[in-house]
Amino acid sequence: MSYRHREDVPKRQLVPEDLNELHAQELKAIGKVSVPQALGRPHKGLLQLLKQEQRRRDKSAEREWTFDEPKFDNPVSKRRLKIFNALFLALSKRGHDGDAYEHDGEIHARAAIGDTYLGLDIGIVGSHRTVRQHGYVRPAPDLPASTPLALRIDPGFDRKNTVSWQDDGDAKLESKIAEIAAGIIVAGEKKFRLSLREAEERAERERIEKEKQRQERLAQLNQKRLQTLRNSGELLRQAEDIRAFVERVRRAIDEGSTDIDATALEAWQRWALAEADRIDPVRSGQILTHLNEPSL
Template sequence: METYTRQQLHDLVWSGPMRDVSKKLGLSDNGLRKHCVKAFVPLPPQGHWNKLKAGHKVKTTPLPPRPPGISDAISIGKWDYRENNRRLMEAEPVPPVFDEPIEALRERVARNLGVVVASKSLSPPHAAFRRQVEDDARQATQSRWHTPIFDKPIEKRRLRILQGLFHGLSRLDCWATVQGRETRTISIGVGHQSVWVALERVEQRRRSSDEKEIERLKFSIRKGYGDDGDRISWMDTDGQPLEAQLSTIAAEIIVVGEMQYREHLEWVHNDAVRRREKMRQEEIRRKLEAEKAERERRIKLEADRLKRLTDSAENYQRAQAIRDFVSTIVALPAKDIDPERIARWREWALAQANNLDPIANGRIWDDVNDSA
């Protein structure tokens, strides 16, 4: 797997025809085009290279700024665990750098987003929750036991706020997904990130029994899916309902998408540093164990050589003792023993001595050669 930045991929696709560039990268034309579209990298228009070959002037579309939540890294090829670890050990991970401060991004997003207002009507409902609304209305007509969910004023208001928010966010290519029969699981797609949000009714305590209960809504950007914590939240107030805060909310959703992307890169970097240190410590441990095993092997080898030396010396002495003994016996006067028997015994005894003698049998030279 090779990883390219958006700028590197832009330079590649504008360096030659798509079929040539895709071949270099091991991709099909369509595969390379998909990578470019996903990374918001502009492609040369049809006929660009023919015009250039014919001598016409052509313009290169510059690379636009990275949209919020979009990754700046494009990975092409098959991921290989061993190759990834090898590269990780060769070079220390580089921490991510972000040129645009979050506050500057927030201002740019707010400027490009414009004013976001709640929908005045739910006709038709937004595609993100249209199925839930239609199913609820159909069940109400089919069964008198079904209590409609979205007939309540607070629920209608809630959906109008969501619908206006979704339409506003779509101006910057964000998408919305709403799950659950009561439309309580909501995520906003910001680039390659999913931002989980919630819009719920807030229970308000009445100061007295005569005072009318006020139904208020609270909009929250969650820390993650299924997480009980909020990153940031807004609530209806007497002077400013949520409808008046939708522009700020929409901009902050996109900013949070970018923040999630940056936090992910920080996590990836920290994880790479941790894994590299773990592999480095593992490599040190393996080297220490190998050195220990080598020391133990040498100690055992030296002990074996010493034993062979002492055994050879003892065998040499035993062989010499046998030879001296045989000489003494042969020199004695024979008493009713056939000389041939004595000769055969002498030959056998000296053969045993030669088998024991490391010099006579040549085993001493093996020991000498091992010590070289």
């Protein structure tokens, strides 16, 4: 049996490598979960949404009509909230979390398995009556609480690779909370492992790209080194040509074939040899620009 620690959950909690084993472990640890008939003690992940609903309810009581009326006072929405609440409490029992919020009149929820987030959704199964409210098509508010529902885990918040449970005869979602919570924990672990592999693959791609860029840069530096070497060869030839020319002129004067003022000749010779030294790659130090192998 192989176990490992996860960095984003308490270290005392061991996670089996086998996901089926993890599911069985979590299902056993969660145990039996009941869904209270009322939200008397809601999970903290629902508090903000419920407070917002209560403010709407209070405004509606004060006025005959208000645009911002309660959005989840209908039987189906109340059932959704109770299921989410039971699910969040079950996850909390295992050191995880969940929360829900309202957006455009809909309940949006997610689970947090360690530092890994997964989308959660409870929708109506099959055809049902709808109404248009504030520009949106919504389930009819008078649909009964017995309306068939399905809960879906959306790991990537993109409706891909989803896992779902639904009302099935007498087996309602409320009787499957422990199973769903264990499934969410497994899905979170699976996503976490996938993220590790993706991070490793991304790091490898970055390493390969950096090495490619390094090799390209070294190739550029070596090309520059080669060009500088060629320049050194050309400069050395020019310096040697000047020195050879000065020597030839000196011999010609010594042989008496040319009548040149000695002082002027001496000055010219010093100047010419100084120019040769100036362009000589060894004496000028220009050779140092390509003496050592390029490095980054």
